[in-house]
Amino acid sequence: MKHKIVGKQKNSKLCFVCGMKNDLGLKAHFYATEGQELIALFKPCEEHQSYPGRLHGGVASAVLDETIGRAILNKYDTEVWGVTIELNVKFKKPIPLNEELKVVGRITKENNRIFEGTGEIYLQNGETAATAYGKYFKVPLERIADFDPEENEWKIIEKEDDPDEIEI
Numbered sequence: 001m002k003h004k005i006v007g008k009q010k011n012s013k014l015c016f017v018c019g020m021k022n023d024l025g026l027k028a029h030f031y032a033t034e035g036q037e038l039i040a041l042f043k044p045c046e047e048h049q050s051y052p053g054r055l056h057g058g059v060a061s062a063v064l065d066e067t068i069g070r071a072i073l074n075k076y077d078t079e080v081w082g083v084t085i086e087l088n089v090k091f092k093k094p095i096p097l098n099e100e101l102k103v104v105g106r107i108t109k110e111n112n113r114i115f116e117g118t119g120e121i122y123l124q125n126g127e128t129a130a131t132a133y134g135k136y137f138k139v140p141l142e143r144i145a146d147f148d149p150e151e152n153e154w155k156i157i158e159k160e161d162d163p164d165e166i167e168i
């Protein structure tokens, strides 16, 4: 299925998943789709392994968590932030290193205190490697972190190969 991309989310400086200056991080890029989903693209490397050649399940969980947690920004931009209070991940296939992976996340339920969502990691052959359900507590950003957007380099990072559509 082709997903039309309607926008790109911002990256940060040091977040493990989206920090562009975190040398051990995933440096994932996040694209909002026409269908109100969010797609993360990232390429794990050797430092992200568990068994040799296999992505660590905790790292897979981290990227699923952030993709679902960021999907709320498609709707509210930066007005609503959440902290994860529950994450349930199912690992269905080994996830390889050194190849680009796609993660899709979406919000499935929301009220004034929490939001919930689901997500999946897809292998290059289209198989679903992991699925997740996450629950998030809405917290104002100033209660989550002492966050200065400039200091934390919170900005859109444009790449020459930013996609107009993503096929999964």
Ligand SMILES: CCCCCCCCCCCCCCCC(=O)SCCNC(=O)CCNC(=O)[C@H](O)C(C)(C)COP(=O)(O)OP(=O)(O)OC[C@H]1O[C@@H](n2cnc3c(N)ncnc32)[C@H](O)[C@@H]1OP(=O)(O)O
Pocket: 012, 015, 018, 065, 066, 067, 069, 070, 078, 082, 083, 084, 085, 086, 137, 139, 141, 147, 149, 154
């Ligand atoms: C510009 C910025 C750039 C940023 C840079 C880039 C980053 C962009 C990332 C964005 C995407 C994010 C994706 C990753 C997000 C994380 O990784 S966040 C890190 C992991 N999570 C956490 O640290 C959360 C830790 N927990 C807490 O801080 C506190 O438990 C909470 C959630 C704030 C709640 O605490 P509280 O305000 O003191 O409230 P409390 O009375 O304890 O609970 C309130 C209610 O929630 C319920 N509750 C609390 N915990 C739970 C639970 N685990 N399960 C079920 N119910 C619960 C309680 O039972 C209570 O219910 P009621 O009794 O009122 O009915």
